[in-house]
Amino acid sequence: xxxxxxxxxxxxxxxxxxxxxxxxxxxxxxxxxxxxxxxxxxxxxxxxxxxxxxxxxxxxxxxxxxxxxxxxxxxxxxxxxxxxxxxxxxxxxxxxxxxxxxxxxxxxxxxxxxxxxxxxxxxxxxxxxxxxxxxxxxxxxxxxxxxxxxxxxxxxxxxxxxxxxxxxxxxxxxxxxxxxxxxxxxxxxxxxxxxxxxxxxxxxxxxxxxxxxxxxxxxxxxxxxxxxxxxxxxxxxxxxxxxxxxxxxxxxxxxxxxxxxxxxxxxxxxxxxxxxxxxxxx
Amino acid sequence: xxxxxxxxxxxxxxxxxxxxxxxxxxxxxxxxxxxxxxxxxxxxxxxxxxxxxxxxxxxxxxxxxxxxxxxxxxxxxxxxxxxxxxxxxxxxxxxxxxxxxxxxxxxxxxxxxxxxxxxxxxxxxxxxxxxxxxxxxxxxxxxxxxxxxxxxxxxxxxxxxxxxxxxxxxxxxxxxxxxxxxxxxxxxxxxxxxxxxxxxxxxxxxxxxxxxxxxxxxxxxxxxxxxxxxxxxxxxxxxxxxxxxxxxxxxxxxxxxxxxxxxxxxxxxx
Numbered sequence: 001x002x003x004x005x006x007x008x009x010x011x012x013x014x015x016x017x018x019x020x021x022x023x024x025x026x027x028x029x030x031x032x033x034x035x036x037x038x039x040x041x042x043x044x045x046x047x048x049x050x051x052x053x054x055x056x057x058x059x060x061x062x063x064x065x066x067x068x069x070x071x072x073x074x075x076x077x078x079x080x081x082x083x084x085x086x087x088x089x090x091x092x093x094x095x096x097x098x099x100x101x102x103x104x105x106x107x108x109x110x111x112x113x114x115x116x117x118x119x120x121x122x123x124x125x126x127x128x129x130x131x132x133x134x135x136x137x138x139x140x141x142x143x144x145x146x147x148x149x150x151x152x153x154x155x156x157x158x159x160x161x162x163x164x165x166x167x168x169x170x171x172x173x174x175x176x177x178x179x180x181x182x183x184x185x186x187x188x189x190x191x192x193x194x195x196x197x198x199x200x201x202x203x204x205x206x207x208x209x210x211x212x213x214x215x216x217x218x219x220x221x222x223x224x225x226x227x228x229x230x231x232x233x234x235x236x237x238x239x240x241x242x243x244x245x246x247x248x249x250x251x252x253x254x255x256x257x258x259x260x261x262x263x264x265x266x267x268x269x270x271x272x273x274x275x276x277x278x279x280x281x282x
Numbered sequence: 283x284x285x286x287x288x289x290x291x292x293x294x295x296x297x298x299x300x301x302x303x304x305x306x307x308x309x310x311x312x313x314x315x316x317x318x319x320x321x322x323x324x325x326x327x328x329x330x331x332x333x334x335x336x337x338x339x340x341x342x343x344x345x346x347x348x349x350x351x352x353x354x355x356x357x358x359x360x361x362x363x364x365x366x367x368x369x370x371x372x373x374x375x376x377x378x379x380x381x382x383x384x385x386x387x388x389x390x391x392x393x394x395x396x397x398x399x400x401x402x403x404x405x406x407x408x409x410x411x412x413x414x415x416x417x418x419x420x421x422x423x424x425x426x427x428x429x430x431x432x433x434x435x436x437x438x439x440x441x442x443x444x445x446x447x448x449x450x451x452x453x454x455x456x457x458x459x460x461x462x463x464x465x466x467x468x469x470x471x472x473x474x475x476x477x478x479x480x481x482x483x484x485x486x487x488x489x490x491x492x493x494x495x496x497x498x499x500x501x502x503x504x505x506x507x508x509x510x511x512x513x514x515x516x517x518x519x520x521x522x523x524x525x526x527x528x529x530x531x532x533x534x535x536x537x538x539x540x541x542x543x544x545x546x547x548x549x550x551x552x
Binding site for chain 2: 146222223227268
Protein backbone atom coordinates (compact mmCIF):
# COMPACT_ATOMS: atom_id res chain seq x y z
CA UNK A 1 0.00 0.00 0.00
CA UNK A 2 2.85 2.40 0.97
CA UNK A 3 4.74 1.52 -2.21
CA UNK A 4 1.59 2.07 -4.24
CA UNK A 5 1.02 5.48 -2.65
CA UNK A 6 4.67 6.42 -3.21
CA UNK A 7 4.39 5.42 -6.87
CA UNK A 8 1.20 7.43 -7.20
CA UNK A 9 2.83 10.47 -5.56
CA UNK A 10 5.89 10.20 -7.83
CA UNK A 11 3.64 9.94 -10.89
CA UNK A 12 1.63 12.95 -9.73
CA UNK A 13 4.71 15.09 -9.20
CA UNK A 14 6.16 14.09 -12.58
CA UNK A 15 2.86 14.86 -14.31
CA UNK A 16 2.53 18.24 -12.56
CA UNK A 17 6.07 19.23 -13.63
CA UNK A 18 5.41 18.05 -17.19
CA UNK A 19 2.07 19.91 -17.23
CA UNK A 20 3.77 23.14 -16.18
CA UNK A 21 6.44 22.66 -18.84
CA UNK A 22 3.85 21.86 -21.50
CA UNK A 23 1.75 24.89 -20.54
CA UNK A 24 4.83 27.08 -20.69
CA UNK A 25 5.85 25.64 -24.06
CA UNK A 26 2.41 26.29 -25.55
CA UNK A 27 2.68 29.90 -24.46
CA UNK A 28 6.33 30.36 -25.44
CA UNK A 29 5.89 28.99 -28.95
CA UNK A 30 2.52 30.64 -29.66
CA UNK A 31 2.76 32.93 -32.71
CA UNK A 32 2.14 36.19 -30.88
CA UNK A 33 4.32 35.57 -27.82
CA UNK A 34 6.20 38.79 -26.99
CA UNK A 35 3.93 40.94 -29.16
CA UNK A 36 2.31 43.90 -27.49
CA UNK A 37 -1.45 44.38 -27.94
CA UNK A 38 -0.88 47.82 -29.42
CA UNK A 39 1.38 46.53 -32.15
CA UNK A 40 -0.96 45.40 -34.88
CA UNK A 41 1.36 46.44 -37.71
CA UNK A 42 2.82 43.13 -38.94
CA UNK A 43 6.21 44.74 -39.73
CA UNK A 44 6.44 46.16 -36.23
CA UNK A 45 5.31 42.82 -34.77
CA UNK A 46 8.15 41.12 -36.66
CA UNK A 47 10.64 43.56 -35.16
CA UNK A 48 9.27 43.02 -31.67
CA UNK A 49 9.31 39.27 -32.20
CA UNK A 50 12.93 39.53 -33.29
CA UNK A 51 13.60 41.28 -29.99
CA UNK A 52 11.57 38.57 -28.27
CA UNK A 53 13.92 35.97 -29.72
CA UNK A 54 16.58 37.40 -27.45
CA UNK A 55 14.49 36.41 -24.43
CA UNK A 56 15.41 33.17 -22.64
CA UNK A 57 14.22 29.95 -24.27
CA UNK A 58 11.53 27.89 -22.55
CA UNK A 59 14.20 25.45 -21.31
CA UNK A 60 16.31 28.26 -19.85
CA UNK A 61 13.20 29.80 -18.35
CA UNK A 62 12.06 26.47 -16.89
CA UNK A 63 15.54 25.70 -15.52
CA UNK A 64 15.63 29.10 -13.84
CA UNK A 65 12.08 28.60 -12.60
CA UNK A 66 12.92 25.16 -11.14
CA UNK A 67 16.03 26.58 -9.43
CA UNK A 68 13.90 29.39 -7.95
CA UNK A 69 11.24 26.90 -6.91
CA UNK A 70 13.80 24.93 -4.91
CA UNK A 71 14.58 28.17 -3.03
CA UNK A 72 10.87 28.88 -2.55
CA UNK A 73 10.87 31.66 -5.18
CA UNK A 74 8.10 31.43 -7.80
CA UNK A 75 9.32 34.44 -9.75
CA UNK A 76 7.74 37.76 -10.59
CA UNK A 77 4.68 38.39 -12.75
CA UNK A 78 5.64 40.27 -15.93
CA UNK A 79 2.29 42.00 -16.26
CA UNK A 80 1.61 42.87 -12.62
CA UNK A 81 5.24 43.32 -11.54
CA UNK A 82 4.52 41.54 -8.26
CA UNK A 83 5.95 38.35 -6.77
CA UNK A 84 3.88 35.37 -7.91
CA UNK A 85 4.00 33.83 -4.42
CA UNK A 86 2.24 36.92 -3.03
CA UNK A 87 -0.39 36.80 -5.81
CA UNK A 88 -1.01 33.13 -5.06
CA UNK A 89 -1.26 33.81 -1.33
CA UNK A 90 -3.85 36.50 -1.98
CA UNK A 91 -5.92 34.74 -4.59
CA UNK A 92 -5.68 30.99 -4.01
CA UNK A 93 -7.86 31.09 -0.86
CA UNK A 94 -10.63 32.86 -2.84
CA UNK A 95 -10.65 30.10 -5.47
CA UNK A 96 -10.37 27.32 -2.93
CA UNK A 97 -13.22 28.82 -0.92
CA UNK A 98 -15.40 29.00 -4.06
CA UNK A 99 -14.40 25.44 -4.93
CA UNK A 100 -15.13 24.23 -1.40
CA UNK A 101 -18.53 25.86 -1.05
CA UNK A 102 -19.49 25.11 -4.66
CA UNK A 103 -18.44 21.45 -4.39
CA UNK A 104 -20.19 21.01 -1.04
CA UNK A 105 -23.42 22.54 -2.35
CA UNK A 106 -23.27 20.78 -5.75
CA UNK A 107 -22.40 17.38 -4.30
CA UNK A 108 -24.87 17.80 -1.43
CA UNK A 109 -27.73 18.73 -3.75
CA UNK A 110 -26.82 16.15 -6.39
CA UNK A 111 -26.33 13.19 -4.08
CA UNK A 112 -29.15 14.28 -1.76
CA UNK A 113 -31.66 14.38 -4.59
CA UNK A 114 -30.33 11.13 -6.05
CA UNK A 115 -30.84 9.45 -2.65
CA UNK A 116 -34.36 10.89 -2.38
CA UNK A 117 -35.23 9.55 -5.83
CA UNK A 118 -33.89 6.10 -4.91
CA UNK A 119 -35.54 6.03 -1.47
CA UNK A 120 -38.99 7.32 -2.35
CA UNK A 121 -39.87 5.51 -5.50
CA UNK A 122 -42.94 7.62 -6.22
CA UNK A 123 -43.78 7.97 -9.89
CA UNK A 124 -42.46 11.22 -11.30
CA UNK A 125 -40.23 12.07 -8.30
CA UNK A 126 -37.14 12.03 -10.49
CA UNK A 127 -38.66 14.19 -13.22
CA UNK A 128 -37.89 17.59 -11.68
CA UNK A 129 -34.21 16.91 -10.78
CA UNK A 130 -33.72 15.23 -14.17
CA UNK A 131 -35.18 18.24 -15.95
CA UNK A 132 -33.14 20.67 -13.83
CA UNK A 133 -29.96 18.72 -14.46
CA UNK A 134 -30.57 18.61 -18.22
CA UNK A 135 -31.25 22.36 -18.35
CA UNK A 136 -28.18 23.17 -16.25
CA UNK A 137 -26.03 20.92 -18.45
CA UNK A 138 -27.06 22.90 -21.50
CA UNK A 139 -25.98 26.34 -20.25
CA UNK A 140 -22.39 27.52 -20.80
CA UNK A 141 -20.69 28.07 -17.43
CA UNK A 142 -19.89 31.70 -18.26
CA UNK A 143 -23.55 32.38 -19.11
CA UNK A 144 -24.61 30.60 -15.92
CA UNK A 145 -22.25 32.79 -13.88
CA UNK A 146 -23.66 35.85 -15.63
CA UNK A 147 -27.24 34.84 -14.84
CA UNK A 148 -26.28 34.29 -11.18
CA UNK A 149 -24.61 37.69 -11.17
CA UNK A 150 -27.84 39.26 -12.47
CA UNK A 151 -29.85 37.80 -9.60
CA UNK A 152 -27.08 38.68 -7.12
CA UNK A 153 -26.09 35.16 -6.12
CA UNK A 154 -22.44 34.38 -5.22
CA UNK A 155 -20.08 32.76 -7.78
CA UNK A 156 -19.75 29.54 -5.78
CA UNK A 157 -23.46 28.96 -6.29
CA UNK A 158 -22.87 29.06 -10.06
CA UNK A 159 -20.19 26.42 -9.55
CA UNK A 160 -22.62 24.36 -7.48
CA UNK A 161 -25.22 24.65 -10.25
CA UNK A 162 -22.59 23.50 -12.73
CA UNK A 163 -21.61 20.49 -10.62
CA UNK A 164 -25.11 19.48 -9.59
CA UNK A 165 -26.21 17.82 -12.87
CA UNK A 166 -23.02 15.80 -13.23
CA UNK A 167 -23.07 14.64 -9.61
CA UNK A 168 -26.79 13.91 -9.71
CA UNK A 169 -26.58 11.80 -12.88
CA UNK A 170 -23.50 9.90 -11.74
CA UNK A 171 -24.82 9.45 -8.20
CA UNK A 172 -28.20 8.25 -9.42
CA UNK A 173 -26.58 5.69 -11.74
CA UNK A 174 -24.35 4.36 -8.92
CA UNK A 175 -27.22 4.21 -6.40
CA UNK A 176 -29.56 2.57 -8.93
CA UNK A 177 -26.96 -0.14 -9.53
CA UNK A 178 -26.68 -0.79 -5.78
CA UNK A 179 -30.46 -0.66 -5.35
CA UNK A 180 -30.90 -3.38 -7.96
CA UNK A 181 -28.93 -5.90 -5.87
CA UNK A 182 -30.92 -9.01 -4.78
CA UNK A 183 -30.47 -8.31 -1.05
CA UNK A 184 -32.07 -4.88 -1.49
CA UNK A 185 -35.03 -6.44 -3.30
CA UNK A 186 -35.35 -9.00 -0.47
CA UNK A 187 -35.25 -6.22 2.16
CA UNK A 188 -37.95 -4.32 0.27
CA UNK A 189 -40.09 -7.48 0.06
CA UNK A 190 -39.80 -7.85 3.86
CA UNK A 191 -41.14 -4.35 4.34
CA UNK A 192 -37.92 -2.68 5.56
CA UNK A 193 -38.33 1.10 5.44
CA UNK A 194 -36.88 3.10 2.55
CA UNK A 195 -34.43 5.06 4.77
CA UNK A 196 -33.21 1.87 6.45
CA UNK A 197 -32.60 0.25 3.06
CA UNK A 198 -30.76 3.36 1.86
CA UNK A 199 -28.52 3.73 4.91
CA UNK A 200 -27.90 0.04 5.65
CA UNK A 201 -27.92 -1.62 2.23
CA UNK A 202 -27.50 0.85 -0.65
CA UNK A 203 -25.08 3.58 0.53
CA UNK A 204 -22.51 1.23 2.19
CA UNK A 205 -22.21 -0.71 -1.08
CA UNK A 206 -22.06 2.41 -3.27
CA UNK A 207 -19.98 4.38 -0.72
CA UNK A 208 -16.52 4.30 -2.32
CA UNK A 209 -17.94 5.20 -5.72
CA UNK A 210 -19.88 8.05 -4.15
CA UNK A 211 -16.70 9.27 -2.47
CA UNK A 212 -15.12 9.32 -5.91
CA UNK A 213 -17.67 12.00 -6.79
CA UNK A 214 -15.76 14.43 -4.56
CA UNK A 215 -12.57 13.89 -6.55
CA UNK A 216 -14.48 14.13 -9.81
CA UNK A 217 -16.11 17.36 -8.65
CA UNK A 218 -12.72 18.96 -8.02
CA UNK A 219 -11.37 18.01 -11.43
CA UNK A 220 -14.54 19.35 -13.09
CA UNK A 221 -15.05 22.34 -10.83
CA UNK A 222 -11.58 23.85 -10.72
CA UNK A 223 -11.22 24.51 -14.48
CA UNK A 224 -14.84 25.72 -14.55
CA UNK A 225 -13.79 28.50 -12.19
CA UNK A 226 -12.03 30.23 -15.13
CA UNK A 227 -15.20 31.58 -16.80
CA UNK A 228 -17.07 31.87 -13.49
CA UNK A 229 -14.43 34.01 -11.78
CA UNK A 230 -13.82 36.02 -14.95
CA UNK A 231 -17.50 36.85 -15.45
CA UNK A 232 -18.38 37.46 -11.81
CA UNK A 233 -15.14 39.43 -11.20
CA UNK A 234 -14.20 37.16 -8.31
CA UNK A 235 -10.52 37.77 -7.41
CA UNK A 236 -9.41 34.13 -7.49
CA UNK A 237 -6.47 32.52 -9.27
CA UNK A 238 -8.55 31.53 -12.28
CA UNK A 239 -9.43 35.16 -12.95
CA UNK A 240 -5.72 35.85 -12.54
CA UNK A 241 -5.02 33.07 -15.05
CA UNK A 242 -7.31 34.65 -17.65
CA UNK A 243 -5.68 38.04 -17.09
CA UNK A 244 -2.24 36.42 -17.35
CA UNK A 245 -3.28 34.76 -20.62
CA UNK A 246 -4.54 38.07 -22.02
CA UNK A 247 -1.37 39.83 -20.89
CA UNK A 248 0.82 36.93 -22.20
CA UNK A 249 2.54 36.69 -18.84
CA UNK A 250 4.62 33.49 -19.20
CA UNK A 251 6.01 33.14 -15.63
CA UNK A 252 2.57 33.61 -14.08
CA UNK A 253 0.91 31.28 -16.59
CA UNK A 254 3.42 28.50 -15.96
CA UNK A 255 2.86 28.71 -12.19
CA UNK A 256 -0.93 28.87 -12.54
CA UNK A 257 -1.01 25.96 -15.01
CA UNK A 258 1.13 23.94 -12.59
CA UNK A 259 -1.14 24.81 -9.64
CA UNK A 260 -4.29 24.01 -11.63
CA UNK A 261 -2.79 20.72 -12.89
CA UNK A 262 -1.82 19.80 -9.31
CA UNK A 263 -5.34 20.46 -8.01
CA UNK A 264 -6.94 18.52 -10.88
CA UNK A 265 -4.51 15.62 -10.44
CA UNK A 266 -5.17 15.49 -6.70
CA UNK A 267 -8.89 15.36 -7.45
CA UNK A 268 -8.39 12.58 -10.00
CA UNK A 269 -6.08 10.68 -7.63
CA UNK A 270 -8.65 10.96 -4.85
CA UNK A 271 -11.34 9.58 -7.14
CA UNK A 272 -9.02 6.76 -8.32
CA UNK A 273 -8.05 5.84 -4.75
CA UNK A 274 -11.70 5.74 -3.64
CA UNK A 275 -12.58 3.47 -6.54
CA UNK A 276 -9.43 1.36 -6.09
CA UNK A 277 -10.16 0.81 -2.40
CA UNK A 278 -13.19 -1.19 -3.46
CA UNK A 279 -11.35 -2.93 -6.25
CA UNK A 280 -13.19 -1.09 -9.04
CA UNK A 281 -9.89 -0.22 -10.68
CA UNK A 282 -6.40 -1.54 -10.38
CA UNK B 283 -39.63 3.51 -24.48
CA UNK B 284 -41.99 4.80 -27.19
CA UNK B 285 -42.01 8.26 -25.57
CA UNK B 286 -38.23 8.23 -25.54
CA UNK B 287 -38.05 7.29 -29.20
CA UNK B 288 -40.60 10.00 -30.02
CA UNK B 289 -38.57 12.56 -28.02
CA UNK B 290 -35.44 11.43 -29.80
CA UNK B 291 -37.10 11.85 -33.21
CA UNK B 292 -38.40 15.25 -32.17
CA UNK B 293 -34.97 16.36 -30.99
CA UNK B 294 -33.37 14.99 -34.16
CA UNK B 295 -35.86 16.94 -36.28
CA UNK B 296 -35.14 20.19 -34.39
CA UNK B 297 -31.41 19.62 -34.88
CA UNK B 298 -31.93 19.00 -38.60
CA UNK B 299 -33.95 22.23 -38.85
CA UNK B 300 -31.24 24.19 -36.99
CA UNK B 301 -28.55 22.68 -39.19
CA UNK B 302 -30.61 23.44 -42.31
CA UNK B 303 -31.11 27.03 -41.16
CA UNK B 304 -27.39 27.35 -40.50
CA UNK B 305 -26.33 25.92 -43.85
CA UNK B 306 -28.86 28.02 -45.76
CA UNK B 307 -28.05 31.18 -43.73
CA UNK B 308 -27.07 33.35 -46.74
CA UNK B 309 -30.46 32.67 -48.36
CA UNK B 310 -32.63 32.77 -45.23
CA UNK B 311 -31.15 35.68 -43.28
CA UNK B 312 -32.88 38.99 -44.05
CA UNK B 313 -29.57 40.88 -43.98
CA UNK B 314 -25.83 40.17 -44.09
CA UNK B 315 -24.44 39.50 -40.60
CA UNK B 316 -22.06 42.46 -40.69
CA UNK B 317 -24.39 45.03 -42.24
CA UNK B 318 -24.89 47.97 -39.90
CA UNK B 319 -27.85 50.31 -39.68
CA UNK B 320 -26.19 53.16 -37.79
CA UNK B 321 -29.50 55.03 -37.63
CA UNK B 322 -31.11 52.23 -35.62
CA UNK B 323 -28.85 50.84 -32.87
CA UNK B 324 -30.45 48.85 -30.05
CA UNK B 325 -33.96 48.96 -31.54
CA UNK B 326 -36.71 46.76 -30.14
CA UNK B 327 -38.02 43.75 -32.11
CA UNK B 328 -40.20 44.81 -35.02
CA UNK B 329 -41.37 43.46 -38.37
CA UNK B 330 -38.20 44.88 -39.90
CA UNK B 331 -35.87 43.52 -37.22
CA UNK B 332 -37.37 40.40 -35.69
CA UNK B 333 -35.00 40.36 -32.69
CA UNK B 334 -34.09 44.03 -32.76
CA UNK B 335 -30.59 45.34 -33.47
CA UNK B 336 -27.38 45.33 -31.45
CA UNK B 337 -25.39 48.38 -30.42
CA UNK B 338 -23.88 48.66 -33.91
CA UNK B 339 -27.30 48.48 -35.56
CA UNK B 340 -26.78 44.92 -36.85
CA UNK B 341 -29.86 42.74 -37.28
CA UNK B 342 -29.76 40.32 -34.33
CA UNK B 343 -32.01 37.77 -36.09
CA UNK B 344 -29.72 37.57 -39.13
CA UNK B 345 -26.69 37.25 -36.88
CA UNK B 346 -28.40 34.46 -34.94
CA UNK B 347 -28.98 32.56 -38.19
CA UNK B 348 -25.37 32.98 -39.29
CA UNK B 349 -24.21 32.19 -35.75
CA UNK B 350 -26.11 28.89 -35.92
CA UNK B 351 -24.04 27.96 -38.96
CA UNK B 352 -20.75 28.75 -37.22
CA UNK B 353 -21.58 27.03 -33.93
CA UNK B 354 -23.18 23.93 -35.46
CA UNK B 355 -20.37 23.38 -37.97
CA UNK B 356 -17.42 24.27 -35.74
CA UNK B 357 -18.28 21.81 -32.96
CA UNK B 358 -18.75 18.70 -35.15
CA UNK B 359 -15.56 19.54 -37.08
CA UNK B 360 -13.60 19.77 -33.82
CA UNK B 361 -15.27 16.60 -32.49
CA UNK B 362 -14.34 14.76 -35.68
CA UNK B 363 -10.73 15.82 -35.25
CA UNK B 364 -10.70 14.75 -31.59
CA UNK B 365 -12.20 11.36 -32.41
CA UNK B 366 -9.71 10.83 -35.25
CA UNK B 367 -6.75 11.59 -32.93
CA UNK B 368 -8.32 9.41 -30.22
CA UNK B 369 -8.70 6.53 -32.69
CA UNK B 370 -5.04 6.79 -33.72
CA UNK B 371 -3.59 7.26 -30.21
CA UNK B 372 -5.97 4.84 -28.46
CA UNK B 373 -5.46 2.17 -31.14
CA UNK B 374 -1.69 2.63 -31.13
CA UNK B 375 -1.58 2.44 -27.31
CA UNK B 376 -3.49 -0.84 -27.34
CA UNK B 377 -1.49 -2.44 -30.17
CA UNK B 378 2.04 -1.17 -29.52
CA UNK B 379 4.80 -2.64 -27.41
CA UNK B 380 5.27 -1.91 -23.73
CA UNK B 381 7.30 1.33 -23.94
CA UNK B 382 5.33 3.01 -26.72
CA UNK B 383 2.15 2.05 -24.91
CA UNK B 384 3.41 3.49 -21.62
CA UNK B 385 4.54 6.66 -23.38
CA UNK B 386 1.17 7.16 -25.05
CA UNK B 387 -0.68 6.50 -21.80
CA UNK B 388 1.58 9.03 -20.03
CA UNK B 389 0.88 11.66 -22.71
CA UNK B 390 -2.85 10.97 -22.44
CA UNK B 391 -2.75 11.26 -18.63
CA UNK B 392 -0.70 14.43 -18.88
CA UNK B 393 -3.19 16.09 -21.21
CA UNK B 394 -6.06 14.93 -18.99
CA UNK B 395 -4.39 16.69 -16.06
CA UNK B 396 -4.14 19.99 -17.89
CA UNK B 397 -6.95 22.48 -17.36
CA UNK B 398 -8.07 22.46 -21.01
CA UNK B 399 -10.06 25.69 -20.80
CA UNK B 400 -7.02 27.49 -19.40
CA UNK B 401 -4.77 26.13 -22.14
CA UNK B 402 -7.38 27.03 -24.78
CA UNK B 403 -7.65 30.57 -23.44
CA UNK B 404 -3.89 30.89 -23.20
CA UNK B 405 -3.11 29.67 -26.69
CA UNK B 406 -6.02 31.63 -28.17
CA UNK B 407 -4.88 34.78 -26.36
CA UNK B 408 -1.36 34.26 -27.70
CA UNK B 409 -2.51 34.37 -31.31
CA UNK B 410 -2.15 37.62 -33.24
CA UNK B 411 -4.96 40.01 -32.45
CA UNK B 412 -5.68 40.85 -36.07
CA UNK B 413 -6.66 37.33 -37.21
CA UNK B 414 -9.58 37.20 -39.63
CA UNK B 415 -12.94 35.83 -38.51
CA UNK B 416 -12.58 32.65 -40.58
CA UNK B 417 -9.05 32.10 -39.26
CA UNK B 418 -10.37 32.45 -35.71
CA UNK B 419 -13.01 29.80 -36.47
CA UNK B 420 -10.39 27.41 -37.86
CA UNK B 421 -8.04 28.10 -34.93
CA UNK B 422 -10.76 27.66 -32.29
CA UNK B 423 -11.98 24.45 -33.92
CA UNK B 424 -8.44 23.07 -34.27
CA UNK B 425 -7.58 23.91 -30.66
CA UNK B 426 -10.76 22.27 -29.40
CA UNK B 427 -10.07 19.17 -31.46
CA UNK B 428 -6.36 18.98 -30.65
CA UNK B 429 -6.69 19.36 -26.88
CA UNK B 430 -9.77 17.29 -26.06
CA UNK B 431 -8.95 13.84 -27.42
CA UNK B 432 -7.39 12.18 -24.31
CA UNK B 433 -10.64 11.05 -22.65
CA UNK B 434 -11.86 9.59 -25.94
CA UNK B 435 -8.44 7.95 -26.50
CA UNK B 436 -8.76 6.17 -23.13
CA UNK B 437 -12.15 4.80 -24.17
CA UNK B 438 -10.82 3.73 -27.57
CA UNK B 439 -7.82 2.00 -25.93
CA UNK B 440 -10.14 0.13 -23.57
CA UNK B 441 -12.40 -0.76 -26.52
CA UNK B 442 -9.45 -1.99 -28.59
CA UNK B 443 -8.09 -4.03 -25.69
CA UNK B 444 -11.46 -5.68 -25.22
CA UNK B 445 -11.44 -7.11 -28.76
CA UNK B 446 -7.72 -7.55 -29.28
CA UNK B 447 -7.76 -11.13 -28.01
CA UNK B 448 -10.82 -12.15 -30.04
CA UNK B 449 -10.46 -15.20 -32.26
CA UNK B 450 -10.61 -13.31 -35.53
CA UNK B 451 -7.74 -11.01 -34.46
CA UNK B 452 -5.60 -13.94 -33.36
CA UNK B 453 -6.31 -15.66 -36.67
CA UNK B 454 -5.32 -12.52 -38.57
CA UNK B 455 -2.10 -12.29 -36.51
CA UNK B 456 -1.36 -15.96 -37.14
CA UNK B 457 -1.81 -15.33 -40.85
CA UNK B 458 0.92 -12.66 -40.62
CA UNK B 459 -1.32 -9.63 -41.09
CA UNK B 460 0.36 -6.42 -39.87
CA UNK B 461 -0.91 -4.59 -36.75
CA UNK B 462 -1.86 -1.57 -38.86
CA UNK B 463 -3.95 -3.69 -41.22
CA UNK B 464 -5.52 -5.57 -38.30
CA UNK B 465 -6.49 -2.25 -36.73
CA UNK B 466 -7.97 -0.84 -39.93
CA UNK B 467 -9.70 -3.98 -41.24
CA UNK B 468 -10.55 -5.96 -38.10
CA UNK B 469 -10.64 -3.66 -35.08
CA UNK B 470 -11.84 -0.36 -36.51
CA UNK B 471 -15.25 -1.69 -37.61
CA UNK B 472 -15.77 -3.01 -34.06
CA UNK B 473 -14.75 0.35 -32.58
CA UNK B 474 -17.13 2.36 -34.75
CA UNK B 475 -19.94 2.44 -32.12
CA UNK B 476 -17.44 3.61 -29.47
CA UNK B 477 -16.11 6.33 -31.76
CA UNK B 478 -19.63 7.41 -32.75
CA UNK B 479 -20.64 7.68 -29.08
CA UNK B 480 -17.52 9.73 -28.34
CA UNK B 481 -18.31 12.02 -31.27
CA UNK B 482 -21.84 12.67 -30.01
CA UNK B 483 -20.55 13.28 -26.47
CA UNK B 484 -17.98 15.80 -27.68
CA UNK B 485 -20.28 17.85 -29.95
CA UNK B 486 -22.39 19.46 -27.16
CA UNK B 487 -19.28 19.84 -25.00
CA UNK B 488 -17.53 21.75 -27.80
CA UNK B 489 -20.56 23.95 -28.48
CA UNK B 490 -20.52 24.93 -24.79
CA UNK B 491 -16.74 25.45 -24.75
CA UNK B 492 -16.88 27.66 -27.84
CA UNK B 493 -19.66 29.65 -26.18
CA UNK B 494 -17.54 30.08 -23.04
CA UNK B 495 -14.48 31.11 -25.03
CA UNK B 496 -16.45 33.55 -27.19
CA UNK B 497 -18.23 34.98 -24.15
CA UNK B 498 -14.81 35.74 -22.69
CA UNK B 499 -13.81 37.36 -25.98
CA UNK B 500 -11.40 34.64 -27.10
CA UNK B 501 -13.49 32.52 -29.44
CA UNK B 502 -14.80 33.40 -32.88
CA UNK B 503 -13.70 36.93 -33.83
CA UNK B 504 -16.06 39.75 -34.72
CA UNK B 505 -17.81 40.53 -36.99
CA UNK B 506 -18.52 36.82 -37.60
CA UNK B 507 -21.34 35.83 -35.25
CA UNK B 508 -21.51 32.65 -33.22
CA UNK B 509 -23.91 31.77 -30.41
CA UNK B 510 -21.07 32.39 -27.97
CA UNK B 511 -19.98 35.83 -29.12
CA UNK B 512 -23.62 36.92 -29.42
CA UNK B 513 -23.91 36.11 -25.71
CA UNK B 514 -21.40 38.88 -25.01
CA UNK B 515 -24.38 41.24 -25.10
CA UNK B 516 -25.37 39.68 -21.77
CA UNK B 517 -22.34 41.34 -20.19
CA UNK B 518 -24.49 44.45 -19.96
CA UNK B 519 -26.67 42.47 -17.59
CA UNK B 520 -28.49 45.43 -16.11
CA UNK B 521 -30.21 45.89 -19.49
CA UNK B 522 -31.47 42.29 -19.73
CA UNK B 523 -34.83 42.97 -18.00
CA UNK B 524 -35.47 45.81 -20.48
CA UNK B 525 -34.28 43.81 -23.49
CA UNK B 526 -35.01 40.15 -22.79
CA UNK B 527 -34.68 39.32 -26.50
CA UNK B 528 -30.88 39.45 -26.12
CA UNK B 529 -31.34 36.05 -24.47
CA UNK B 530 -32.41 34.56 -27.84
CA UNK B 531 -28.91 33.14 -28.66
CA UNK B 532 -28.81 31.49 -25.21
CA UNK B 533 -32.26 30.01 -25.80
CA UNK B 534 -31.26 28.60 -29.23
CA UNK B 535 -27.98 27.25 -27.81
CA UNK B 536 -29.84 25.56 -24.96
CA UNK B 537 -32.40 24.06 -27.36
CA UNK B 538 -29.59 22.66 -29.51
CA UNK B 539 -27.76 21.18 -26.52
CA UNK B 540 -30.98 19.73 -25.06
CA UNK B 541 -31.74 18.13 -28.43
CA UNK B 542 -28.21 16.71 -28.63
CA UNK B 543 -28.54 15.23 -25.13
CA UNK B 544 -31.92 13.76 -26.09
CA UNK B 545 -30.51 12.17 -29.23
CA UNK B 546 -27.32 11.04 -27.46
CA UNK B 547 -28.58 8.01 -25.44
CA UNK B 548 -30.22 6.54 -28.53
CA UNK B 549 -26.95 6.87 -30.43
CA UNK B 550 -24.95 5.37 -27.58
CA UNK B 551 -27.17 2.32 -27.48
CA UNK B 552 -26.89 1.61 -31.19
